[in-house]
Amino acid sequence: MKDTLGVLLAGGAGERLFPLTRDRAKPAVPFAGQYRIIDITLSNCINSGLRRVYILTQYKALSLNRHIREGWGPVVANELGEFIEILSPMQRVSANWYMGTADAVYQNIYSIGPEQPRYVIILSGDHIYKMNYARMLQQHQESGADVTLATLPIAPDEVSRFGVVEVARNGEVIGFIEKPEQTDVRSPFNPEMVDASMGIYLFNTDVLLPALIKDAEDPHSKHDFGHDILPGILGKCRMHAFNFVDENKQTAYYWRDVGTLDAYYEANMDVASISPTFNLYDVSWPMRTRVRQYPPAKFVFGEPGRTGMAINSVISAGCIVSGAVVRNSVLSQDVRINSYAEVDSSIIFTHVNIGRHCRIRRAIIDRDVHIPEGTVIGYDPVEDKKKYFVSPSGLTVVTRDYSLYENPVSPEFLQPGDGW
Numbered sequence: 345m346k347d348t349l350g351v352l353l354a355g356g357a358g359e360r361l362f363p364l365t366r367d368r369a370k371p372a373v374p375f376a377g378q379y380r381i382i383d384i385t386l387s388n389c390i391n392s393g394l395r396r397v398y399i400l401t402q403y404k405a406l407s408l409n410r411h412i413r414e415g416w417g418p419v420v421a422n423e424l425g426e427f428i429e430i431l432s433p434m435q436r437v438s439a440n441w442y443m444g445t446a447d448a449v450y451q452n453i454y455s456i457g458p459e460q461p462r463y464v465i466i467l468s469g470d471h472i473y474k475m476n477y478a479r480m481l482q483q484h485q486e487s488g489a490d491v492t493l494a495t496l497p498i499a500p501d502e503v504s505r506f507g508v509v510e511v512a513r514n515g516e517v518i519g520f521i522e523k524p525e526q527t528d529v530r531s532p533f534n535p536e537m538v539d540a541s542m543g544i545y546l547f548n549t550d551v552l553l554p555a556l557i558k559d560a561e562d563p564h565s566k567h568d569f570g571h572d573i574l575p576g577i578l579g580k581c582r583m584h585a586f587n588f589v590d591e592n593k594q595t596a597y598y599w600r601d602v603g604t605l606d607a608y609y610e611a612n613m614d615v616a617s618i619s620p621t622f623n624l625y626d627v628s629w630p631m632r633t634r635v636r637q638y639p640p641a642k643f644v645f646g647e648p649g650r651t652g653m654a655i656n657s658v659i660s661a662g663c664i665v666s667g668a669v670v671r672n673s674v675l676s677q678d679v680r681i682n683s684y685a686e687v688d689s690s691i692i693f694t695h696v697n698i699g700r701h702c703r704i705r706r707a708i709i710d711r712d713v714h715i716p717e718g719t720v721i722g723y724d725p726v727e728d729k730k731k732y733f734v735s736p737s738g739l740t741v742v743t744r745d746y747s748l749y750e751n752p753v754s755p756e757f758l759q760p761g762d763g764w
Contacts, residue, residue, distance in 0.1 A: 467543075
């Protein structure tokens with residue numbers, strides 16, 4: 345992988361994850377308690393031996409930039425030419441912001457050139473999966489391909505969300521359609537499935553750069569890899585498919601686009617389950633992140649009706665569960681839940697205070713929110729819609745800007761003996 349440069353696209357606005365993306369970029373949204381979504385792809389890079397990575401940011405990137413700088417800079421050795429570096433829009437070759445995935449890479453063409461990579465791998469920062477990119481590079485080299493696309497099998501009724509790849513028996517790509525409504529194309533390896541693009545592209549650099557320049561000069565282009573670059577070079581260079589090899593080591597492939605609230609919620613609930621499909625505890629494929637110095641989590645009180653406990657849940661450092669019950673939930677760092685409260689099937693972000701006697705179910709509580717004593721969330725959707733954001737599936741999202749939280753809980757409000 346020393347001849348390979350990674351370009352990780354992390355500038356998406358993430359409208360379908362609103363309101364979680366109102367103040368942060370989609371790859372910066374917390375995941376599984378202590379991680380950010382982007383940590384999953386970056387962990388794949390390090391585990392694959394890919395140690396030169398540009399991260400292209402754009403949309404509300406302050407927290408993302410800070411997370412990358414403080415958490416991932418120390419992972420690589422700068423003196424060995426390794427880096428994980430943020431590239432924000434510099435308008436070096438254009439007066440525009442990034443107009444598409446291909447344009448984002450094109451606008452950083454003068455940062456790619458000096459590294460003189462033989463290969464460039466394009467990655468996305470908003471998917472949950474485990475993949476060894478070195479396997480993909482090995483096949484790319486052995487096949488003599490100019491471009492290799494990572495693919496995974498999907499059901500035919502899902503094609504509208506993916507780029508559909510038509511693959512020959514020898515693995516060569518002979519067709520590509522971006523997000524069709526339907527298709528008759530089927531995988532040669534499984535006639536009941538369709539080969540879909542994972543949004544992971546491995547290019548020979550001498551093929552990628554001319555394609556980007558040509559696309560930038562086309563006024564009718566959407567400047568997108570799926571819509572323009574791949575169809576434009578198909579048949580003009582050798583393009584192969586790489587069948588996804590899942591390092592998660594489960595019977596079924598695990599690849600999740602957590603671009604909607606429901607998909608994001610379900611992925612977190614999986615992590616909190618008794619036997620999660622996505623294994624965070626595999627020492628052979630570690631997940632890394634920025635680690636803050638918090639004290640250990642603790643659970644206090646054990647009297648009838650007031651027992652601090654968590655069942656089938658992920659509890660991060662710095663959390664205090666004081667005479668409260670947490671079930672099937674994910675608690676990020678520095679969460680405090682006070683006596684007689686109940687939290688069920690919920691995701692709680694960092695620095696959240698939940699007062700006594702609260703009942704919270706199927707909710708996502710954003711960071712720095714203070715829940716007053718006796719608040720009920722997730723039990724009455726009609727009432728919830730008056731104060732919070734409620735998704736069509738009934739998932740309640742509580743952010744900091746609702747009138748209920750104009751006067752945050754002060755230390756004087758807390759009852760003595762709540763483990764503070």
